Amino acid sequence: MLGTTKMIKRLACASLLAVLAACGSAPVGPGFYRVERGDTLSKIARGNRQSVQNIARWNNLTNPDSIEVGQVLRVAPGGAASTSGALRSGGSGSSNASAAPRPTPAESAPAAAPASSISLVWPADGSVIRRFDGANSKGIDISAAAGTPVVAAAPGTVVYAGNGLRGYGNLLILKHNAEYLTAYAHNRALLVKEGESVKRGEKIAEMGDTDTDRVMLHFELRYQGRSIDPSQALPPR
DSSP states (O other), rough: OOOHHHHHHHHHHHHHHHHHHTTTOBBBOOEEEEEEEOOOHHHHHTTOOOHHHHHHTTTTOOOGGGOOOTTTEEOOOOTOOOSSSSOOOOOOOOOOOOOOOOOOHHHHHHHOOOOOOOOOOOSSSSSSEEOOSSSSSSSEEOOOOOTTTOOOSSSEEEEEEEOTTEEEEEEEEEEEESSSSEEEESSEESSTTTTOOOOOTTTEEEOTTTTSSSSSSEEEEEEEEEEEOOGGSSOOO
């Protein structure tokens, strides 16, 4: 019975990683690499004939051990590969070109504009303490009192409810259609279960501080598996 429970947890975690990261679902340009399950920065550096220090510097990584599945990394100097070239899916890029200026976070994780749109409501009341930047922040952080209601930003289905992904605490993921997901992290309580359908504005969790150092909601919007700025789909406050 214990072995069965462990197997279920592993499968749930693997499913979550696939939902959040959607590894390989979108192409990356020459000179970039999408992190896959089992990758380390050292392994990526060896595969692209680069040093760990260079890749960490080009991607503003303060902790080389903190890369995530699905994350897009620059693996060649800024001038080593033309981003106007044909896109390719996954793989690595390398070049012997001379070093170029350090890329900005936006260059480190380029994102195509969504071909469709979605309309969201704010998932919680509170103060926005961190905004999306595409590199260090893949969503927005909203701070309020513990227990503040967290609501579904759009109608959808709960595809994950648990705490199997490090750094997210008690996490909910809602699927809204074939292209869009939203994620709600660090909750103290989850009020819905996997497979449930929820309405826009329905209470789904209570704000908390699981796997973080303060009470807040970390909210992400994903388009075809890639993080995009939620504020573009949220009404002004």
